[in-house]
Amino acid sequence: MEDSIVKVEHLSHRYHIQWAIQDINFEIKEKGVLGLLGSNGAGKSTTMNIICGVLNQTEGEVYLNGYNLRTNPVEAKRHIGFLPQKPPLYPDITVEEYLTYAANLRLMNTSEIPAAVEKAMKRCDITHFRERIISNLSGGYQQRVGIAQAIVHNPRFVVLDEPTNGLDPNQIVEIRHLIKEIATDHAVLLSTHILSEVQATCNNIKMIEQGKLVFSGSMDEFNNYVAPSTLLITLDAAPPVSTLEAIEGVARVEKVDPRNYRLQFDASKDISEQVVQLSVANGWQLSEIQLERQSLDAIFAQLSGKKVQQ
Numbered sequence: 528m529e530d531s532i533v534k535v536e537h538l539s540h541r542y543h544i545q546w547a548i549q550d551i552n553f554e555i556k557e558k559g560v561l562g563l564l565g566s567n568g569a570g571k572s573t574t575m576n577i578i579c580g581v582l583n584q585t586e587g588e589v590y591l592n593g594y595n596l597r598t599n600p601v602e603a604k605r606h607i608g609f610l611p612q613k614p615p616l617y618p619d620i621t622v623e624e625y626l627t628y629a630a631n632l633r634l635m636n637t638s639e640i641p642a643a644v645e646k647a648m649k650r651c652d653i654t655h656f657r658e659r660i661i662s663n664l665s666g667g668y669q670q671r672v673g674i675a676q677a678i679v680h681n682p683r684f685v686v687l688d689e690p691t692n693g694l695d696p697n698q699i700v701e702i703r704h705l706i707k708e709i710a711t712d713h714a715v716l717l718s719t720h721i722l723s724e725v726q727a728t729c730n731n732i733k734m735i736e737q738g739k740l741v742f743s744g745s746m747d748e749f750n751n752y753v754a755p756s757t758l759l760i761t762l763d764a765a766p767p768v769s770t771l772e773a774i775e776g777v778a779r780v781e782k783v784d785p786r787n788y789r790l791q792f793d794a795s796k797d798i799s800e801q802v803v804q805l806s807v808a809n810g811w812q813l814s815e816i817q818l819e820r821q822s823l824d825a826i827f828a829q830l831s832g833k834k835v836q837q
């Protein structure tokens with residue numbers, strides 16, 4: 528348990544009679560960005576609100592740095608920083624005043640606060656705005672202040688709920704860069720329903736759908752999880768389409784042009800080797816063969832319909 532940053536065991540929550548999440552289990556032991564991906568209403572905010580101590584779970588346990596959040600909330604919460612979907616900013620005070628206030632709320636030693644505020648401002652590149660009233664900052668800089676309050680007390684675990692929501696494209700790039708930088712010495716949990724966000728930012732992914740974890744693994748594992756099921760081939764002496772359709776395992780053949788064909792096959796049977804052998808045996812002059820990977824959106828749609836996998 529010592530080196531566990533966060534551990535979630537059999538976490539379930541129900542609002543009234545409807546279960547919002549059911550039997551969520553995971554453990555984070557390393558720094559880096561972990562994406563919590565799911566469509567709207569999947570259960571991301573419920574999970575994060577429980578982990579951050581904002582909502583009491585119906586069942587299960589959360590341990591932060593080994594401390595049980597239910598039985599030892601004050602100690603557990605020292606190790607977590609949270610940026611909710613709506614940043615809890617006070618628009619009428621300065622950046623420095625706000626971060627000092629946030630550090631006090633985190634029960635930091637008073638003597639350590641000025642240095643911690645300085646460090647968080649530097650990290651988030653907002654030192655030059657320290658005297659600026661928060662409402663006078665752009666959306667991107669307000670978000671930086673939100674991230675600064677989440678790291679001011681140097682927690683091991685930082686939770687960011689849809690942190691690029693509502694930002695313009697340049698601000699999105701900058702905030703993603705900042706998140707990756709912060710993840711060099713914190714474990715960051717990033718909630719999003721945007722696949723490209725996960726691709727651009729995360730090392731590992733957990734996907735939640737209808738309150739259940741349906742995928743847990745690295746970005747590469749996620750991309751490979753749904754096996755490719757389309758083969759693109761170039762044949763300089765192609766046979767009739769009906770010959771290609773007759774290959775065992777081929778479900779459909781699309782003639783892209785006289786040399787290029789797209790073969791759809793049952794994902795459980797990779798037919799590449801068979802196609803190569805048939806081409807050699809029949810003189811089809813195969814010059815290119817390529818497995819076509821499904822787009823992340825297609826994987827997302829497919830995983831959404833799958834049952835729990837942990």
Ligand SMILES: Nc1ncnc2c1ncn2[C@@H]1O[C@H](COP(=O)(O)OP(=O)(O)OP(=O)(O)O)[C@@H](O)[C@H]1O
Pocket residue numbers: 542543546547565566567568569570571572573574720
């Ligand atoms: N306070 C609440 N009372 C009743 N039901 C709720 C409440 N909050 C959330 N729910 C329901 O719980 C389920 C999970 O919601 P949750 O907000 O955790 O999902 P989410 O993945 O964060 O979605 P979003 O991206 O839209 O915020 C949904 O069916 C939602 O309608």
